[in-house]
Amino acid sequence: MDPDLPGPNRLSGKMLTPLLNEFRHNYLLWLVVLVPVVLIAQAIEPEAHTILFVLSVVAIVPLAALLSLATESVAARTGDTVGGLLNATLGNLTELIIALAALRAGQYTLVKATIAGAIVTNSLFMLGISFLVGGLAHHVQEYNRNSARLQGGLLFLATIAILIPSIVSEADVLATGDKFTNSLSVGLSVLLGVTYALGLLFSLRTHREFFSGPTHTDVDDAQWPLALPLATLAVVTVLVALVSEVFVESVQQAATALGISPAFVGFIIVALVGGAAEMVSALSAARKDRLDLSVGIALGSASQIALFVAPVLVLLSYVIGPAPMSLQFWPGAVAMMLFSAMTASLVTNTGRSAWFVGLLVVNVYVIFAMTLYLLPPRVQ
Amino acid sequence: MDPDLPGPNRLSGKMLTPLLNEFRHNYLLWLVVLVPVVLIAQAIEPEAHTILFVLSVVAIVPLAALLSLATESVAARTGDTVGGLLNATLGNLTELIIALAALRAGQYTLVKATIAGAIVTNSLFMLGISFLVGGLAHHVQEYNRNSARLQGGLLFLATIAILIPSIVSEADVLATGDKFTNSLSVGLSVLLGVTYALGLLFSLRTHREFFSGPTHTDVDDAQWPLALPLATLAVVTVLVALVSEVFVESVQQAATALGISPAFVGFIIVALVGGAAEMVSALSAARKDRLDLSVGIALGSASQIALFVAPVLVLLSYVIGPAPMSLQFWPGAVAMMLFSAMTASLVTNTGRSAWFVGLLVVNVYVIFAMTLYLLPPRVQ
């Protein structure tokens, strides 16, 4: 992070060294210079939607990477259980902040596209590309399938929670937004959140021996002094929030101007941007034949969005949103979530992978992306 | 059973000893005193629907338990194959009698809710609660997954038989009740029944070595003289039939008075009541780390309802019902059956279980129950 920025000035220059090292190794982080550019551009030209949209999308990438670095660094210093807990709650902070900005603006369609898109992108694209890249480097890769099973089961539960109410009520529950849908959404959100918490208890405490992959030894993030990642977390969270506001305000008109369907923007672009940092970690682990880590990041992230971020947003809509937000999605999003959960379950069933398995999973994602890209704007 | 009741009087007092012993150990059976109360109340106050509903629901529980005891006792005396056959045909006698009462009254919606509810409750709630209770007592439990696979496959077949006609005909086959739906329902019922019979041949005869769990040694029911369980079966069947009449007549108006949706009553309450006795057996086996038995009871019961009870009811509707009943269910019921079959197949795939697996399965059931409970009455 640029030492001229106000936040980390309270830290001594020496403490910043590990962060500066990261900047030296990882050129992606340099994109952080776009953050002030976006904010200034927004102040000067609030109507230049297309430029603001592109700038804000690109500026979120390095911020997401910094959030991941900081979270991992804190996690590495706190022992397995607390560290796992931290990763499991702050791992999708970027997506949460973007969705919160959209929630406050009452753009519930964008919120839901962001949620569904993040689930689908993580469980298909991130998983598939890890298998593919890992499989091109190694003939056959093995990994611990217990973790994949657990996350797959959680994803399934969330999909059922989202799917069943609309089928059972035989009504377009999205449109109505009536008492039934809202009470049910609150009940289901609590159920999913509690299940997520108990799932952490299960995998981090009571049955952790089933989920431990090879230990994570080559982390030099652990050398960061604790104040640095905490300060980074705080500052970057504020910056992501500011940039997300710009993004949310510009996305609708920019999509129209660029001729991209809004569904494609919410589902694919936001999800890829928000998950860019995790994707880099997952791919690097796959290349080093540490698929346990890749699968854990991909499916863990997907189930965290489904069982933690989505319920939190539903409950927060009562506090900060203009109206209650339900847990109901449009049928296309539900179908894509269902097939993502099924695909992830099927391919992780054996605990073995090769390049073609990755290609199959990526292609399911490409089918979704292609459909959303070509979707005429009237339908969404 | 109370010795003052007329039926078992033909048996000598000494022969009744094992039955009385059961009453001494199992306080649930004492609820049987409610049976005469229900019948008398119905004669005196036929319009007190809510009270009659509650009383009849509670009175069915001890009767279901007695039916189970008697069936198991006969089965234990007849050798594995005939015993398995008996259990496989009389195991859901309570549900069958309740459904027959509703069938004679022409309440086909209640019949179908009872069928679908029993399938879902057995394959999710009974299975999940067994895993959960067993998992809280034992760190990890193993069981024979061949049996779970077989029952899961049968459940899948039944779900496809119920699902495909409505999708293929692209019509609301429930509403029409035309020639197509009726001929097809008869054909599918015969197909399912024959498959069920051949499945028994497969698991009890040609390939039984794949399905045998640890042998069932602590059964003291075997000491019953044969006349006792046979007489119990006969008398209790008549009593269940009488109480079911009261239940079927009162359920609709009681549900309205209590503000519960009729779908919730049929799906959840009747299924839990009818399966209470089996649930007690499944839980007790799970606690003793005999999950083979629990899984067998839960999924075996579900597939028996789907492939034996449901087809028998469709065929009997031509004899005792006011009109032919089809094998078509409302889309919500079909979706719940499909997800039950999928969930049961997924979680029994490994032959291993821990508490969180049970929680996940129970939570799928809770999602269904919550949705049905909150469902506005107009939709059903």
Added chain:
Amino acid sequence: MDPDLPGPNRLSGKMLTPLLNEFRHNYLLWLVVLVPVVLIAQAIEPEAHTILFVLSVVAIVPLAALLSLATESVAARTGDTVGGLLNATLGNLTELIIALAALRAGQYTLVKATIAGAIVTNSLFMLGISFLVGGLAHHVQEYNRNSARLQGGLLFLATIAILIPSIVSEADVLATGDKFTNSLSVGLSVLLGVTYALGLLFSLRTHREFFSGPTHTDVDDAQWPLALPLATLAVVTVLVALVSEVFVESVQQAATALGISPAFVGFIIVALVGGAAEMVSALSAARKDRLDLSVGIALGSASQIALFVAPVLVLLSYVIGPAPMSLQFWPGAVAMMLFSAMTASLVTNTGRSAWFVGLLVVNVYVIFAMTLYLLPPRVQ
């Protein structure tokens, strides 16, 4: 083949010996005498639709068998990789030629019924009957499940490609045939075709050690001189094309006259006829306890139709059809394809089989066939 026919006359009599030997052993081939009968009947009585339909259906059976023999014979002479490639591209030549005849006539409903029917028939009926027949001869059979997994994964991908566009666009994409559906169909066809090609690269080259079953030693087709199978391929392809024309022209009116729904004809009859030869091979392998081969033929054939034949037909519709054909199917066909892929994946999960497994799979097919048979003609 009858030596009086013009085609093979260019070959010396001695070279024909292996072909004549086939005729001596395989009485099915004698039905080839119906080929000239069909063509003459069509010239004399072009309006005798029912007779022409029955004759053309029966005449295709021996031609399909000859095509299979010739393809296998060429494949056996060319080494594993090229041979596998040949089988993988010409294995469903009969279905392709029938579908091309329907495509040129603009009968897109028949083309799609043929495609969907071939997928369903191969992945359910051919697989199930192999398990059943093999299981009646052998107590338990084992096979290489890697191949089944791969083909199952490919089938799943194709089903998702066909299913997602209609759900996401929330429109009756079959009816509209608009720009969205057509561009998407072309994109998806290219995606599926490329995936199919890469799947061959994976299974025949980079990871072939995972897919090799026991080697195929009892093939005496290998003794054919190369000119014979090539000539047979050429001549029989022309004959199938001619007979298919008769079939396509007569099917609609014949179905009406016979009181069979057109959906049943396209889905069941054409698929059984076109696949008769492969079915004979699959059954014979199952009886010899070579289930690897049976599963490979059944699922390989299904995935070839889905990822190679169907995309080729979509792309060819721009060249030889009256209008672009989309990759969208009616919901009933999509549901049947989805459940076929799920059933095939579930039952091949263990790599073991017994007779009842086969019965279950066949019964899923019987449910489909029964539904289509009873379907009133107005719905299709």
